[in-house]
Amino acid sequence: MHNGAQMAWVGVSFCFLLIFIVRTSYCFTVFNNETVTVSNNLNFTALFNYTTNFNSTVSAGSTPTASAKQTTTAKPVVPTKKRPKDTADAGFSDEDMGGTDKDLETKDKDKTQELECPPLGLESLRVEDTQLQASSYQRMGLGPHRGRLNIQSGIEDGDLYDGAWCAQYEDLDQWLEVDARRPTLFTGVILQGRNSIWSWDWVHTYKVQLSNDSVYWKPCMNGTEEAVFEGNQDPETPVLGLLPVPTVARYIRINPQTWYENGTICLRAEVLGCPLPDPNNIYMWETVQGSKDDLDFRHHNYKEMRKLMKSVSDECPDITRIYSIGKSYEGLKLYVMEISDNPGKHELGEPEFRYVAGMHGNEALGRELVLNLMQYLCQQYKRGNQRVVRLVKDTRIHLLPSMNPDGHEGAYKKGSELAGWAMGRYTYEWIDLNSNFADLNNIMWDAQEMEQDKSKISNHYIPLPEYYTSEEAMVAPETRAVINWMQDIPFVLSANLHGGELVVTYPFDCTRDWAPREHTPTPDDSFFRWLAAVYASTNQVMANPDRRICHYEDFQRHNNIINGGDWHTVPGSMNDFSYLHTNCFEVTVELSCDKFPHASELPIEWENNKESLLVYMEQVHRGIKGVVRDKDTNAGIANAIIKVEDLDHHIRTADDGDYWRLLNPGEYKVTVVAEGYIPSVRRCHVGSEPRATICDFYLSKMLKQRLREILANGGKIPKDLQLRLRALRLRKLRATTKAINQRRARQRKARALRRSF
Numbered sequence: 001m002h003n004g005a006q007m008a009w010v011g012v013s014f015c016f017l018l019i020f021i022v023r024t025s026y027c028f029t030v031f032n033n034e035t036v037t038v039s040n041n042l043n044f045t046a047l048f049n050y051t052t053n054f055n056s057t058v059s060a061g062s063t064p065t066a067s068a069k070q071t072t073t074a075k076p077v078v079p080t081k082k083r084p085k086d087t088a089d090a091g092f093s094d095e096d097m098g099g100t101d102k103d104l105e106t107k108d109k110d111k112t113q114e115l116e117c118p119p120l121g122l123e124s125l126r127v128e129d130t131q132l133q134a135s136s137y138q139r140m141g142l143g144p145h146r147g148r149l150n151i152q153s154g155i156e157d158g159d160l161y162d163g164a165w166c167a168q169y170e171d172l173d174q175w176l177e178v179d180a181r182r183p184t185l186f187t188g189v190i191l192q193g194r195n196s197i198w199s200w201d202w203v204h205t206y207k208v209q210l211s212n213d214s215v216y217w218k219p220c221m222n223g224t225e226e227a228v229f230e231g232n233q234d235p236e237t238p239v240l241g242l243l244p245v246p247t248v249a250r251y252i253r254i255n256p257q258t259w260y261e262n263g264t265i266c267l268r269a270e271v272l273g274c275p276l277p278d279p280n281n282i283y284m285w286e287t288v289q290g291s292k293d294d295l296d297f298r299h300h301n302y303k304e305m306r307k308l309m310k311s312v313s314d315e316c317p318d319i320t321r322i323y324s325i326g327k328s329y330e331g332l333k334l335y336v337m338e339i340s341d342n343p344g345k346h347e348l349g350e351p352e353f354r355y356v357a358g359m360h361g362n363e364a365l366g367r368e369l370v371l372n373l374m375q376y377l378c379q380q381y382k383r384g385n386q387r388v389v390r391l392v393k394d395t396r397i398h399l400l401p402s403m404n405p406d407g408h409e410g411a412y413k414k415g416s417e418l419a420g421w422a423m424g425r426y427t428y429e430w431i432d433l434n435s436n437f438a439d440l441n442n443i444m445w446d447a448q449e450m451e452q453d454k455s456k457i458s459n460h461y462i463p464l465p466e467y468y469t470s471e472e473a474m475v476a477p478e479t480r481a482v483i484n485w486m487q488d489i490p491f492v493l494s495a496n497l498h499g500g501e502l503v504v505t506y507p508f509d510c511t512r513d514w515a516p517r518e519h520t521p522t523p524d525d526s527f528f529r530w531l532a533a534v535y536a537s538t539n540q541v542m543a544n545p546d547r548r549i550c551h552y553e554d555f556q557r558h559n560n561i562i563n564g565g566d567w568h569t570v571p572g573s574m575n576d577f578s579y580l581h582t583n584c585f586e587v588t589v590e591l592s593c594d595k596f597p598h599a600s601e602l603p604i605e606w607e608n609n610k611e612s613l614l615v616y617m618e619q620v621h622r623g624i625k626g627v628v629r630d631k632d633t634n635a636g637i638a639n640a641i642i643k644v645e646d647l648d649h650h651i652r653t654a655d656d657g658d659y660w661r662l663l664n665p666g667e668y669k670v671t672v673v674a675e676g677y678i679p680s681v682r683r684c685h686v687g688s689e690p691r692a693t694i695c696d697f698y699l700s701k702m703l704k705q706r707l708r709e710i711l712a713n714g715g716k717i718p719k720d721l722q723l724r725l726r727a728l729r730l731r732k733l734r735a736t737t738k739a740i741n742q743r744r745a746r747q748r749k750a751r752a753l754r755r756s757f
């Protein structure tokens with residue numbers, strides 16, 4: 001569809017193109033300040049906002065004395081921030097949110113970020129396989145298309161999916177070539193060695209050549225000499241090499257000069273460059289990928305995250321509340337944004353939903369998407385977007401953007417391209433939070449094996465094991481905080497946002513009998529598959545049938561969903577714990593191939609995930625729900641058990657007697673059992689519309705006379721021992737957590753005191 005305004009714009013563009021072609025067609029990889037200014041005059045600032053800082057980059061880099069060694073130590077694309085002070089846990093005080101601090105920080109940030117160009121997207125897959133060429137390669141699995149920053153190899157070497165581009169020959173004429181497909185202002189190269197358990201290969205030094213046509217190549221110079229860049233000293237740490245003079249070209253080659261003596265020429269790379277208008281293709285620069293939503297698209301460190309949350313809360317005070325569920329090891333608060341029409345309280349019958357992001361601190365996209373989501377919900381609620389209004393009124397939404405803030409701070413400081421694959425994944429104590437929850441699967445499975453009568457073994461609300469509640473247990477403060485949170489709020493549905501792959505996984509994550517991978521479904525497999533499919537089928541990247549696989553596994557074969565155990569076993573995962581210890585159903589979403597996408601990718605990533613994030617939340621309104629009450633007093637009965645025939649997983653009522661049982665459409669026979677009451681049975685129908693069917697229950701008290709009869713016949717009144725044990729162990733966990741936190745706070749204070757002397 002072309003309207004008049006667009007045609008006029010295209011007309012102007014053509015005029016510009018003529019100038020551009022005249023100016024560039026004869027010059028070879030040289031693009032001076034003058035030419036850049038031309039584009040600026042033509043007011044293409046949105047596309048070329050690098051122009052203002054181009055001068056500073058050139059003058060800094062073109063200093064004749066600047067050596068390649070110096071360039072490799074230059075700062076990454078994302079600005080380095082001051083380490084948050086230990087006292088940063090003071091909450092949302094006015095002082096923290098003061099104007100001067102904020103202004104300073106913003107200016108600081110802009111300066112750093114403007115210095116460099118974004119990655120072309122070897123890592124994010126924005127650069128396609130056909131854009132990558134090489135002088136030679138050992139075999140298909142080590143082809144140029146594998147030479148992407150952070151690409152992961154499978155466990156075995158030798159298949160089609162190995163962890164680098166590896167040249168077939170060991171000489172100085174080997175190169176990996178990237179076709180940017182348009183004139184590009186190249187500013188730097190990031191290099192990494194080969195990802196493999198079995199082979200060690202990396203490149204020590206390399207040269208760079210540039211070309212406009214891939215026939216004539218010009219070496220990248222450092223003054224009068226050819227620039228030699230420092231590469232890697234190990235396989236995993238990415239190293240940045242800034243070009244001494246940012247240069248315009250279409251093609252760039254990385255040309256290894258020396259490499260690890262016991263290895264061969266292998267590398268993974270990313271290229272930094274700002275796209276320029278392509279004189280041969282007017283459409284390329286019309287399609288700037290982005291989002292129409294006015295959200296704060298950038299990476300937020302801890303302080304910036306708090307500020308953003310505060311600003312959302314200020315903007316929408318009636319539907320938001322910020323609270324903290326505890327602290328990280330380093331004392332950073334785990335902030336949650338609650339969004340609901342009645343923030344701060346549970347409403348009878350209203351389901352509670354949560355998103356948890358950043359459990360692996362370096363998987364930064366989830367954190368940003370959750371921050372985007374809170375802004376979006378606030379804005380759209382105010383605008384009267386009916387879908388959002390309904391969601392906010394009918395649901396109590398809890399958003400935890402950063403479960404592992406310590407890990408994120410570390411990765412953030414390195415920046416989106418230089419953090420590597422693992423930095424910031426773990427907590428300060430080097431704990432992987434996704435295997436730090438109590439392994440209740442094996443407790444339940446062991447009990448089932450010991451007991452002949454399966455009905456005697458509880459299939460839900462499994463208590464924590466004794467060892468897990470002690471002060472000495474290696475249970476991270478972050479995990480303790482989340483377990484406590486799960487206890488306080490009757491969550492119904494959750495998703496746990498990760499990154500580094502494109503797939504949605506559903507429980508169980510832990511396999512039976514310690515198999516490394518084995519399909520291990522829950523009794524609710526069909527609903528979990530539905531949940532996973534809801535997210536995966538609405539995610540714009542996952543749903544694209546032409547997408548390239550991220551690393552070495554093809555999840556498209558499974559429609560981008562997989563049982564967690566079928567991928568790789570994880571004992572003590574948050575999903576499994578949530579399902580076996582609470583009523584909450586939870587899946588893991590692996591949001592993108594790139595764990596820490598460059599800030600320039602955030603708008604498009606929001607668009608990729610926006611619908612999925614919304615539609616997934618709406619699934620909390622499926623199945624049946626209702627209130628279990630005392631027939632005589634009408635009071636809600638807490639901890640009543642909701643049993644669905646043929647489903648070996650029960651759920652319980654919340655404190656007020658309300659419950660939610662997620663189910664696919666169908667007819668169900670539902671039995672409700674509560675201590676001291678006569679069980680009640682009824683049929684409940686679930687339709688296909690996204691609205692839970694109301695199924696209330698009224699239970700009659702067991703008569704005293706009947707109780708006496710049971711006792712007289714030597715019978716026992718069934719006591720809910722499991723429930724009591726669960727409550728007892730949680731109390732213990734809370735007590736030890738409190739003791740540990742107090743001790744750590746004292747230690748932090750002492751450390752801070754020592755530093756001040």
Ligand SMILES: [Zn+2]
Binds near residue numbers: 360498
């Ligand atoms: Zn993860």
